[in-house]
Amino acid sequence: MEPEKYYFTNKEKFTPKQVGEFYDLRNKEFLASYGDYIQSLRTEDMSEYMDYTLKSAKLEPGQTVLDAGCGVGGPSIYFAQKIDAQFHGVTISEAQYQTAKQTAAQKGLQEKVHFYHDDYHKIVEKFGPERFDRVIFLESFSHSQQKDELLEAAYQVLKPGGILYMKDLFERESDDPFEKKRIAQEIYTSNIAYNYNIGSLYPVLSKLRRLNFILDFVKVPEVNYLHWDQLKVTTLFQTLTGIGNDPSPEEFIFHIDYLEIRCQKPRYNTKQHREIYSMYKQADPAFFSGNQAR
């Protein structure tokens, strides 16, 4: 390993078109390893993790939900079987879109789950403003190379009082020079292998706050780690495709944190309602109650 070779070379940015081509090319291997849920932080029985996500994202009957970066539709299809809500999933991959559409039809869910082959950066043009009660990103946000614009778009398509939820990968940090370098190398490797643009947590939080979102939590998903899949599925995918890397055990370092972020779009326009200064007054009363997704 030649550290300098990789350090600070992470200039590659994958465009939506490239990301779409990557998922088209690998659709079969993803299905063979990840199945319906293309998430690397996962429980062995994915229904456990999906039930957790349903609660954590506060998905409830009667809502209209945008699943931004929906993969082959596994999560939206699962949720639609659990609650009576409308789901709209957008994927940049034609192959994933075809798979998602077929699966929804096979399960007779076409009236509740709608899939589109499109770019999630263009959701305002596609769906119009204030359309959704929820916008969810499940390990899909990290692909964006225009994260500020994407959060702006999510804000716009949400109804006042609507909730943005994401579970994604964020670069780990360290003051230790060796660790720091290894983290940067592994981020680079992951980005190349999966067409990711993995970023830091802080610019995302800063943008959410500048958009006036009311931040509910940032946390590690509360899965039972005895039921965690331990990256077995990821390893299988890497074996099937030969992508990713497998450094020696002494060099191995975990380079990302999986975090959930949940926030609410204010229910009032703060410019028109200047007297409502408290974020607690702005929030949906239910927003801060029953927070724990247990």
Ligand SMILES: C[S@@+](CC[C@H](N)C(=O)[O-])C[C@H]1O[C@@H](n2cnc3c(N)ncnc32)[C@H](O)[C@@H]1O
């Ligand atoms: C790791 S997969 C997660 C899929 C899905 N959320 C799940 O849980 O199974 C990332 C997804 O993000 C989608 N994606 C990435 N960039 C996108 C873009 N610009 N527009 C729409 N979807 C995008 C990919 O097509 C893929 O479906």
